[in-house]
Amino acid sequence: MSSSPALTFPRKLAYGIGQIAEGLKNGAFGAFLFFYYVQVLGLSGSYAGLAVGIALIVDAITDPMAGSISDNWRSRLGRRHPFIYAAIVPMAICFFALFSPPDLGQFGLFLWLLTFAVLTRVAMTLYHVPYTALGAELTGDFSERTTVVAYRQFFGTFGGLAAYAIGFGIFFRATPEVAHGQFRTESYLPFAATLAVIMVLAVLASARGTQVFIPHLPQPLGAPERVTAWGALVRMFRELVEALGNRSFAWLFVGVLVVFTMVGVDASLNLHMNTYFWELGSGGNFFYFAAAPFGVMFGALFTRRLNERFDKKPSIVFGTGWWALCQITPVLLRFAGLLPENGTDALLWTLVAFKFAQGVGVVQALITFSSMVADIVDEHELKTGKRQEGVFFASVSFSGKFTTGIGSVVAGLTLDLIDWPRGAAIQSAADVPAETLMWLGLLYGPIVSGFAVVSVYCYAQHHLTRERHAEIVAALAERRARAAAFAAVPAEVTAEVRPSPG
Secondary structure, three states, X not given: OOOOOOOOHHXXXXXXHOHHHHHHHHHHHHHHHHHHHHHHOOOOHHHHHHHHHHHHHHHHHHHHHHHHHHHOOOOOOOOOHHHHHHHHHHHHHHHHHHOOOOOOOHHHHHHHHHHHHHHHHHHHXXXXXXXXXXHHHOOOOHHHHHHHHHHHHHHHHHHHHHHHHHXXXXXXXXXXXXXXXXXXXXXXXXXXXXXXXXXXXXXXXXXXXXXXXXXXXXXXXXXXOOOOHHHHHHHHHHHHHHHHOOHHHHHHHHHHHHHHHHHHHHHHHHHHXXXXXOOOOHHHHXXXXXXXXXXXXXXXXXXXXXXXXXXXXXXXXXXXXXXXXXXXXXXXXXXXXXXXXOOOHHHHHHHHHHHHHHHHHXXXXXXXXXXXXXXXXXXXXXXXXOOOHHHHHHHHHHHHHHHHHHHHHHHHHHHHHOOOOOOOOOOOHHHOOHHHHHHHHHHHHHHHHOOHHHHHHHHOOOOOOHHHHHHHHHHHHHHHHXXXXXXXXXXXXXXXXXXXXX
């Protein structure tokens, strides 16, 4: 691999912008999709949770496959960019279709949600797994990697924030006729179309802006191989098992399993909590949903400095525990009668303050986690000789999406279990039994978030320190220098020193 172009601010910016696409998708899925199908269209919670969960699980399975295929891809556009370009149009079309279902019955609506949720997520995987792996290839510097991830995290958060602003601020804003704009059925189609267009522009800008790095990025080792779909699947699982053989990565992997189960429940029930438990209007919903992204963007400014001061393991442990604390506390304070009444500005700004603080803390874990995985890729290369960013990041994505899917299924089943009333006519807390509201709050807060203690324990087992990583980087540099020197020797000379096949 030849000397790479300098990773300047414009190039970091170009890379980071690509994350806007997934941020928009995540914002729309997390805030609106489940609520739209259950409360607006009247789909059963179990059906909605099952469809969203299956889509996430399929997405999780395709993530490592996309990583493995792109790790081994050869083309004039390198390993990653062909997939980034190929995903753009399918991603936009499927996302638009997801929010524009025809008039169907319960099972037909379930099939529509399932089909286009799966297709949207698979198209996003085709783009996002190679895109994420590309970020780990742009630099090998321990601290600079944290900066690259911070750019990606910042723009992903910005994308989510943009989804909330476009939704609550434009298409779902309150009117004299409809106090809660999220019940306005006809607004979902132009909302989805707007987000789809922005996704296309963001991915194109990122792909073009990072194309300069292609000649300088790592390439697959060995001779080209023809791989069938079945062969790719087998190789994917083989490489996943190899990745989990790394002790630090195995602990991080298990920690993510737990975290994203909590995230799945949280994402599915967010708008239900805000509409019925906290009784926020469209304007209040925007400030509430925007608070955490603003906190994330603010907190991202300090992550590299905190990593350098305390190292990475303390940062990820702190961020995970802080997220859970901020999730549980408001609900417990409500049950204790210590929060302002619903409908007051005091309650809204209290909730906004908690969400902002939650964003500032949790981003320390989010950025640090990806940076830690990039370091583990170096350790894996030193042990095995294989450079497999795609497999490692796809494995993390696999664990996160699989368990987020389980969380979505749990959320949907729980709504039916507590006899949650559904349909557009149910627009206020007065339409929901008090005991049902109480169970919603318990599930959203203390019950689910309490499992964060398991994640904190798993992350605490990580052993790859700054000093050990410096040793790994030095050893890799020495190995690459020897390989480059060997490659520079004339072919007739190297043929004499190479061992024979026998």
